Amino acid sequence: MNFILYAVPFFVVLIVLELIVDRWRGVSNYRLADAINSLSTGVLSTTTGLLTKGVGLVTYAFALKHLAVIELSAESAWVWVFAFVLYDLCYYWLHRMGHERNILWAAHSVHHQSEDYNLSTALRQTSTGFLLSWIFYLPMAVLGVPLLVFVSVAALNLLYQFWVHTRHIPKLGWFEWFFVTPSNHRAHHAQNALYMDRNYGGVFIVWDRLFGTYQEEDDNDPAIFGVTTPLASWNPLWANMQFYAQLWNDARRAESLWDKLRIWFMRTGWRPADVAAKYPMAKPDLSQFRKFEVPLDGRQQLYVALQFGVYVALGSYLMNLADSLPTAALVLGWGAVAFGLFAQGAALENRPWAFRLELLRLALNLPLVWLAPLAGLWPASAVAWVGLLSYSLFSVIGLYCCRNRITRLAS
Template identity: 50%
Template sequence: MNTPELIITWATPVFFLLIGIELLVAKLRGRRAYASNDAMNSIGLGVISQVVGVFSKLLTFGIYAWCAQHMALFTLPADSLWVWAGALLLYDFCYYWLHRCGHEVNLLWAAHVVHHQSEHYNLSTALRQTGSGVLLSWLFYLPLAVLGVPLKVFVIVALIDLLYQFWVHTEQIGRLGWFDRVFCSPSNHRAHHAVNDRYLDRNYGGILIVWDRLFGSFVEEDDNEPPVYGTRSPLRSWNPLWANAEVYWHTAVDAWHAQRWRDKLLLWLKPPGWRPADVAARYPKPDFVMPSERFDPPVPKALMIYVLLQFALLLGMTTQFLGMAGSASLAALLAYALYLVASLSVLGALMERRRWALWVEGLRVLLTALLPLLLGRWFGIEHLDGHIALAIAAVFGFSALALPWLGRPSSMEGMASAAN
């Protein structure tokens, strides 16, 4: 396991500890900071982002390393404090422009939108990350390579910038005085995540909010206008695959309907929401209305507990997946990644009460129980210990047996259905 993965591995328990503290503080204040379905969806999208990251390192770090080796104007020492400080400052500056373009260019918004889809604002929202951002985000950091910032320095300052932004995703910390005027803070970032006209597309800074003040994109949070979170085209789904694909899909459909080739291209390059006149006339969309309620389909309590337990198991598997990333074969990693993503998608469908989800989930847990026991192996592990195989079979076998009972509607749900 290399340095970035090691840091993320050690940071993850701290993330969950802080989430627990935030949950406790909110409860003591009489606030509801979390919804189980939303938090699982956000963390699940973070899992998928980490899984994708295992396969995208060659693209992101590989291109950077090549540019630093062949295009660097200077040879900067990796043991200089000034190099590290300058690299962090320049990285945060580049991040500002990546983040800003992510709100002003539809192709980049298609990736970044994942981070904004949650209608709640808490520390789990910080973990809600895109799976497709790696495709173009590396372009914005090439100035560091051209200036000769060593790969090791680049990777670490990128992690510092990312980890800093975790704590600002909370409503439990208020104004911080002078700190709010210099740094990205919870107050500044709450405004960034809001869909209110006053706050829309503001406060892009990662560590420093100074960039927003310099380039005219800063807005202060107003106590008289609380932020309303989400996007202006609400996701209204717990499907992590659709969360990553929705803007790409809608843009591709509009591009297909557009009559002029110029408009087909501009749909990807214009700001989010822009549509050619002919497309808007033939396929109108309703105007944005400030949401009055959050997406929260009812789920039986027993089924939600089941989903939470299965989600916890998948988090444990993800930790194992990330740990074996440097040693397992590509085929094993791809198979494991597919299993994890498919499993998270099925759990999302269960929380949406899709009719097919119970059957697919039953098949998933049944195969998870039987295959390790029968084959004596697990993803990347050729010879699985018999006791571990038996434990897997017991846990998932019991899940398969319990699932049909958990999915039954309660008597109150049945009465409500009959009334409708």
């Protein structure tokens, strides 16, 4: 059972409720561009996962078959409890190393880039974590945890982490001692020196207390969210590539071959001495912290929000039918989603070339109408033709209205 798929409607409802509570309390924890950017990385991560989930599943199944020292039964309730706790311990070390090693931070940093903190932040996920994360769960295979149990407790662990991404729930007394809560997870997402690299647990905070990485949220040092090298972008593709690009540039510039290799596996933030001297990177002063913002006309924001809804629908469609769609359809669907979200990111940043990119995106719907049935993405039908072409036509009209509005404001 795909717990995440069935949980999506509840995520939407809870985000709407949080927005209502925001309004009721007279606070503003959401910005449209930031929320769309967070949700875009989530959609991109989910659709990418449809193509890459085999990496983790195949390696786990192989280890379970060839390396398991015992064989546990999925029929036993105690096996499920054991697996749930063990998974969180493995997650703790993956999460901790994700903050402490360059190559792992390159993937995990996506989740921390938002300078807001709300339930949409929980859905802000990496698309490249599959490359190395599977290594940290191999102990579960060695200890004989069945694949079904592993997949299930992984989903439950992820679902638990959704509710802790809010600013509306205060400290929860004794619960803070044993479990991850909104309070101690707010500290985890902060870039303040006090909170840096703390509170890694997914469900249980006891791991942090045990291994010396716990930090209580301090009312005298309010959390400032985000990363110390700001993303300064609303583009989900760049969000996934930002730190990889920084590592690549530093490795390319390093004179020592040893430095070119080891930079990827050194502590997060480590740079070769010659590169750091020649290309210094100034960290922003948190006392002067300002959130990244790009002014956008209301019509532009509405246009992007509606277009984003189309890609949420397409992503949901792919998730629902993933098991029955051929690989070609998944690749085509992923390509359409990735390019569409890239175009929406450019629009949110008000790039000079965003208008032309949006026209190109809409024009590509013509070959998509022809390619999709061939790839098996959806059946060939007049309804599909009319629907997609009508969507493109109305989008062009909306884009024209936004364009005219911007031109009038500029004049």
